[in-house]
Amino acid sequence: MANRKFYVLRLPEDQVDSTGKDIEIQLVDNLGVTIAFGLIARMDTHLELDGEAVPTPVIEAARELPIGKGDFVDSAGSSVHPRDL
Numbered sequence: 001m002a003n004r005k006f007y008v009l010r011l012p013e014d015q016v017d018s019t020g021k022d023i024e025i026q027l028v029d030n031l032g033v034t035i036a037f038g039l040i041a042r043m044d045t046h047l048e049l050d051g052e053a054v055p056t057p058v059i060e061a062a063r064e065l066p067i068g069k070g071d072f073v074d075s076a077g078s079s080v081h082p083r084d085l
Contacts, residue, residue: 008062009070023062
């Protein structure tokens with residue numbers, strides 16, 4: 001998933017289901033529109049979207065977000081301004 005962009009979000013506590021999946025990761029296109037998404041728990045280390053593994057730095061970037069906050073990131077986990085998608 002090199003050169004792909006993602007939107008990562010730490011879900012607010014009231015949106016976390018009984019499985020404890022508190023992180024949403026979206027694979028987005030150059031307009032920020034979701035292509036695929038998945039949910040993981042903070043301790044999870046693997047997620048596949050659109051048939052490919054999400055890069056570990058993307059998962060790590062999501063873990064570091066404050067609860068209820070989201071960000072666009074590149075495959076290296078670096079923040080990306082929406083206009084640069």
